Amino acid sequence: MPKRKKLLPAKTEHPSEWYTTVVKLADLADYGPVRGTMIIKPYGYALWERVQAEMNPLMQAKGVQNAYFPAFIPHSFLQKEASHVEGFSPELAVVTHAGDEELEEPLVVRPTSETTIYNAYASWVQSWRDLPLMMNQWCNVVRWEKRTQPFLRTSEFLWQEGHTAHASHSEAKAMQQWGIDLYAHIYRSIFAIDGYVGEKSTMERFAGANSTLTFEAMMPSGKALQAGTSHDLGQNFSKAFDISFSTKDDSIDYTWQTSWGLSTRSLGALILAHGDDDGLVLPPRIAPTQVAIITTAPQSDTQSAFARQLLAQLTAANVRVIYDDRDDERFGFKLNKWEVKGVPLTIRLGDKEVESNLATIKARYGGEQRQFAVDDQFAIAVTTWLEEIQAAMLAGSVAAKEAATREATSYDEFTKLVQQHGGFIKVFWEDNPATEKQVKEATHATSRCRLPDSSEPGIDFVTGKPTKQQWLFAKSY
């Protein structure tokens, strides 16, 4: 039986082939029948369900309520906010016929739901007592893309979109920050991926927002991935959709709004950030299966009984554990299978382990092997190790981010760094769509996010003029 991992190209040499192959081999996804669409298979969907399970309680604690808004948006709705329609028009899928008739007004399949949600908010909000209004939906959205890749960029994807309306700009700004902090938490604590939080440039911000905060993560390929965004929409949509309210002191004002979204794209980041030449490497907190138990002889009753004993102990300790008792796959095949799937720990049991009441366990991340006695401390030893791995993976990501962040003080230095290393390049630069476009056309790099201003001015790497603004640039997915 061939080693499955031999089917996998080396990650550093063939990053793109490695990516599409690992998505298939680990059974995460398959291509859909329509160009640019994907099928999220159970193992991939289980990752998304983990994201939902982590985010839902945090949103609920904040008072954000889940709801569901229609997928179809009247075309005229998008036109109510000028920059919004300009940004999304090229990517729209349009329903022109329904129920065997041509529609009077074409319907757009939601690329994002600001317009349809804010149209509803307008009828729900009357008084400051109705605020803040904070809703979230988990749904599918459609953005027709020319070049697609599973998870990273697909014509249809899944996401959550939070939409909030507030009585004051300061409250909306705090909410915008809360949104990006939520994503930073999900990435750092659950995905074990570090990144930078900062504001987007004028060119890169969301169509319809006054300001976009982003969490930007660096992938091993040297390209950045915009991993989640949170927008201060100001009063742009509340004015376009007439979401007005009577204030505490009985005047009339428009609401201040935010929206924020995290999509199945995040799973692309997870695959890219941690995977290696043997397949996926999943951090324990996101892993659908944290521990796989494999016996050297599936037919052995004593091995099987021992495996079930471990399964019961770990399940009781809330470990997501599987005993792989398939009788048509050999031991080595199973080891490879769970390795490709990136399961954090595999417990390997043979007659020696049964006799000595030991569990031999190997970590996917780092490859360390340990032996534990199977006693009443066993489950604690395993959960402690899972936590260690989670922390070590995050530490690795922090170190990788720092190593991949370089400074450029001139345009020449900048282009050399883009070509030689990729990664984040820290520069003095004054936000300017014209110079950003120029940089993008010459180098394919764009601004990723703004860093805190320098106390002393430096030299804008494009214009040569003094500025205190500091930005990270990179090529991106």
Add this chain to the structure above:
Amino acid sequence: MPKRKKLLPAKTEHPSEWYTTVVKLADLADYGPVRGTMIIKPYGYALWERVQAEMNPLMQAKGVQNAYFPAFIPHSFLQKEASHVEGFSPELAVVTHAGDEELEEPLVVRPTSETTIYNAYASWVQSWRDLPLMMNQWCNVVRWEKRTQPFLRTSEFLWQEGHTAHASHSEAKAMQQWGIDLYAHIYRSIFAIDGYVGEKSTMERFAGANSTLTFEAMMPSGKALQAGTSHDLGQNFSKAFDISFSTKDDSIDYTWQTSWGLSTRSLGALILAHGDDDGLVLPPRIAPTQVAIITTAPQSDTQSAFARQLLAQLTAANVRVIYDDRDDERFGFKLNKWEVKGVPLTIRLGDKEVESNLATIKARYGGEQRQFAVDDQFAIAVTTWLEEIQAAMLAGSVAAKEAATREATSYDEFTKLVQQHGGFIKVFWEDNPATEKQVKEATHATSRCRLPDSSEPGIDFVTGKPTKQQWLFAKSY
């Protein structure tokens, strides 16, 4: 402040106005901007999340895995199964343009996903070892309807659709039964709604199925509601999509398939079945909020402290409980608000309760009021009462179903029963699309499901010929 419930028409006198008003007043849903679509508001969506929370573990235990398949289906896919395309064609929404271009092949927004899922299954199934293949997705679907009503019939709705492929017909039949048993469990145990399980007639079965099992519930209006269906697809789709596999004895066969779905329509049944002139009445197991604590004086610190003590005790006992501490709504307004929302128990606290360490609690269903001492048995008393209510509501539904089931031995008797009572009418009838069409046109009643055959033949109420087949007929939503 006006009593909210006074806004509600009497349920028996104006069932349709009652329904649309209670949906609005209880904050379950609102109309979407596109004809026939709805916005599921947080309180309505929380009901759906309860359905998901109940069904997911049961599906998982059966080995059914959650996944996600694309919303867009190439138009040609639907044409591969003749009766499937015929059944769904009149209801399709069609995307003809995307990314600023006209598409070469129009895309259908899924009305159901047999075709796109089985196209994938064809490439995933090779051997009997790949079977059974059992997947489920929670998603939105679109069926363009002429006449719509929130939850009961909307152009876009949410549902789960399970799709399984098996190596034998007997295994598929068992799975079809499992699907309908799952729905019967959800309705009876969670929704406290009894109903009949049986097979659909040739006219009423799913387009593309050999057999459809249905759970049919009777609404107080005298109209039946098809509450969930499970289909034996035979080899219709496996032949259309070439899902073939090598059997254990090395021959080639097509898979045997089932699909089964339960939608947000079920929430319409929940509203109709239990609601009364004062609003919703929710069974405790489905209620997003099981207990609402209301104090007579929101400004009173001692009342508030006592309320928080009860909140903590009930929360610790896993009761879904809210302390309504809004300071802009009066006691009576809050009582009405939670009454309209159908919360099973409301705890009313005044100074008397604080002084005597008692909780005065009123049940929404039945209206009984009880007093409990707030001691270490308090939470148990409350959870026991919630269970009692759940059981009493189901018993009420069983009795209502029986009272609404009548027998007709002739066509005349049948039409009289349809006109005078509605409800289920039990008849001898031989499944026949021609005679069913005739009955439908004359009375608006259709067959709802087949009952077990009679041991002795009776007289077909339409043709007068002898038959052992027994069926339930009714008007339906």
